[in-house]
Amino acid sequence: MTYTYHYHSPLGGITLSSNGTELAGLWFDGQKYFGDTLPKEYEEKSLPVFEQAVRWLDIYFSGRAPGFTPPLLMKTTPFRKMVWDIMLAIPFGKTMTYGEIADKIARKKGRSKMSAQAVGGAVGHNSISLIIPCHRVVGTNGSLTGYAGGIDRKVQLLTLEKADMASFFVPKKERLESGPF
Missing domain, CATH: 1.10.10.10 (Winged helix-like DNA-binding domain superfamily/Winged helix DNA-binding domain)
Known part of the structure; x- marks a missing residue:
């Protein structure tokens, strides 16, 4: 199952996706190739990986280097x-x-x-x-x-x-x- 979460950034909405344990997507809403790795069916849900990603984003948008990377799933070639x-x-x-x-x-x-x-x-x-x-x-x-x-x-x-x-x-x-x- 794929899960999503929405984050409000100073530069616009951001949609995150996950397989449940790893972050698989992070897009500004409406950007080119938005959701290119999202399946047709997914569920919006709060998950520990989203909490980590939100912490990363909060630190980043405060103008500081986060110093950590949430677990990532790179669905690509x-x-x-x-x-x-x-x-x-x-x-x-x-x-x-x-x-x-x-x-x-x-x-x-x-x-x-x-x-x-x-x-x-x-x-x-x-x-x-x-x-x-x-x-x-x-x-x-x-x-x-x-x-x-x-x-x-x-x-x-x-x-x-x-x-x-x-x-x-x-x-x-x-x-x-x-x-x-």
């Missing part, structure tokens, strides 16, 4: 899991580029090169947002692009983490899609 594991290692307030992640995976696989676009697809389909911090992944040129929760939220999250925003910019195309800040 082996390639995406590799990308998500790398994202889990990006420290609070820091960023990494799609290209840097691609280079790490290429080295792990013994290849000379890996597609940054393939990494982008894996980052975009992250079903446990925030905890697996896809908002910390940026373009090589400093472009703040490709956040399923919306570019405005990406900016707000990085600002909350006190990330150095001096070299980042929102591409004109993204600005038109997400609207003004």
Whole structure:
């Protein structure tokens, strides 16, 4: 059985999902790919894993690094899991580029090169947002692009983490899609 729980964040509603013991999903309500790992039938219920996730979110939205990770269930492909594991290692307030992640995976696989676009697809389909911090992944040129929760939220999250925003910019195309800040 899959269970859900709803959390009210300063940046909008968040839906969490679990198999009963591990967190399997965390999406801003209405984000791209919302609920992509949710089955058609699920039950809203309070669970210890949701209590842990809420504690994590409360600490995070207070502007501090939580210092722990609730148990996670990554329902995904082996390639995406590799990308998500790398994202889990990006420290609070820091960023990494799609290209840097691609280079790490290429080295792990013994290849000379890996597609940054393939990494982008894996980052975009992250079903446990925030905890697996896809908002910390940026373009090589400093472009703040490709956040399923919306570019405005990406900016707000990085600002909350006190990330150095001096070299980042929102591409004109993204600005038109997400609207003004």
